[in-house]
Amino acid sequence: MPLTPAALLCLGLHLSLSTSTQGEVLSRPVIWARPSFLVPKGSPVTLWCWGIREAAEYRLHFEGGLAAQERPKPPGPADKVKFLIPIMTSSTAGRYSCFYRSGELWSEPSDPLDLVVTGMYDTPTLSVQPGPEVALGDSVTFFCHLDMATSTFFLLKEGRPSRTQRSHGRAQAEFPVGPVTAAHQGTYRCFGSYNDHAWSCPSDPVTLLVRDYWDPQLVTTGSGFQKDPTRWDPRAQNLLRIGLASLVLVALAGILVEDWLGRRRAPGTRRAARCKCRRLRTQIPG
Known part of the structure; x- marks a missing residue:
């Protein structure tokens, strides 16, 4: 029996939604260890998995198999969870990755994290x-x-x-x-x-x-040898040279200005002296 236009429309919408859902890809989570991926034997370590706020569940995989799963606990953020390893041993050392789920979709795995236990042998x-x-x-x-x-x-x-x-x-x-x-x-x-x-x-x-x-001169401090920044940094040396050159230019400009002003004052002073002399002469009785 041929399909009606309404049935064809519903079928098209269903196929479109299915294709959109299948084509949706979640971002890859990030995994890291605190305080470090290097863990002394017998010490605790926390693995964090960071996904998205819409994540409903997180899973931790160890050497390819499921190791633990966590659901975000409100009211905290849902974009990351932590997995605690209370005692680090050679059995818990290895390669870890994590995933998260949003709706019916699971993310791609995170980049692997190599968790290392230290203190297993003597000191090199x-x-x-x-x-x-x-x-x-x-x-x-x-x-x-x-x-x-x-x-x-x-x-x-x-x-x-x-x-x-x-x-x-x-x-x-x-x-x-x-x-x-x-x-x-x-x-x-x-x-x-x-x-x-x-x-x-x-x-x-x-x-x-x-x-x-x-410049081999070093300054010795309590923590070892350090560079004298004024002597070692070329930028500091250039700034020092520029500053000295500017001071010299300012001094020369001051000398020139003072000399120019002195030359302008000199003729007026001589005229005033001559006038004063004439006035003095006219006061002397003949």
Whole structure:
């Protein structure tokens, strides 16, 4: 039986809504760890999943499987939830991701988060050659050593833990760095590992100082060597030169103005003196 115009209209609307719903894509959530993705053995850590305000449910996946689920609790915001791991162990270390649901739709997974447990092995030693002070543009090499038969090592810079460097070796690994810039200056630690998510205790820190030998004078402070900003900063030197030049120009202008005014006053003064002399002469009796 042929479809009536009304039936065709309803069918078209249904297909349009179905296509719109299937084509809708939710934004990808963001996952992060607090206080850090590096967690000492036995310590707690909180994983946060940040989605959208319309989210009705969040799920945390561990190594691809469902680990926990949470619903936003009013009156707080619904755009993020937290998942607490009360005790960090080698069993809870690994790769995590999160999802959220809005209506009948589930989001794409977040970018993965590698959660690492530290303190599983002895403490390695970290050194740097040719030394902890290096000139701008030179190269250095960090050496991380652990007596245990560790095959993988990681080098981290404090303040930028997400940018880890990996190296391999028997009991020791090398991390060449260079040519160094001011961005390489900072404090470094290294770890030994048997896998990507279970690391040793951190090494003692090693601080790399990058010096600019354009002007080698340094100012020693309680925290080490620092640059004298007046001597090291080219902008400060240029401002100082401009200031001195301006003072010289002002002084010269003042001298010229004073000389010009003196020249203008001089003829009037001589005329006044001559007139005074004439008046004095007329008062002398003949």
